[in-house]
Amino acid sequence: AQSVTQPDIHITVSEGASLELRCNYSYGATPYLFWYVQSPGQGLQLLLKYFSGDTLVQGIKGFEAEFKRSQSSFNLRKPSVHWSDAAEYFCAVGATSGGSQGNLIFGKGTKLSVKP
């Protein structure tokens, strides 16, 4: 069964520092992978997605993610964090089997705090 693991529950970084949020997935074939961000009281906003092709994916708000098949990882990165990036980040994999094609399976999320 497909699954997503986000090992870090909470990360704190200083403003201006670089960021890397980890995501590992379990899936037999080439997965469809996503990163979403959720601010308090808001829905989920898509940051970026990987379907195929170039393994380094650029997203909105200066985020990027790299798909590494050998490590079953899809880590999210940003070179310089802004205070407005404080939010919860979710990694997800697209379900491609059975009746739920098109559905997303989410990790438990990583809460990002930014120190001034």
Add this chain to the structure above:
Amino acid sequence: EAGVAQSPRYKIIEKRQSVAFWCNPISGHATLYWYQQILGQGPKLLIQFQNNGVVDDSQLPKDRFSAERLKGVDSTLKIQPAKLEDSAVYLCASSSTGFTLHFGNGTRLTVT
């Protein structure tokens, strides 16, 4: 384009009461999803509609939860009777093509 609309934003009920949530997807989106997000966890799919037909409801607690999507547009999710463990944010999402989901702001339900 207008986003996914959900109402109400917040709801507080006592256990054993009933509650209903409403979702209006982005115009033209054939696929509609209801997710449950318990505090500290990622969203979990409850039910997926394609037009007005159910694609997947395998994780919907059918003894107390029900959902419908009349005419393939708006959808309602109902809980009757509610339990304490139903306290969560209920997110609606819609999609015109596979995997590109657009989420609403959710309904936060508190069951006391």
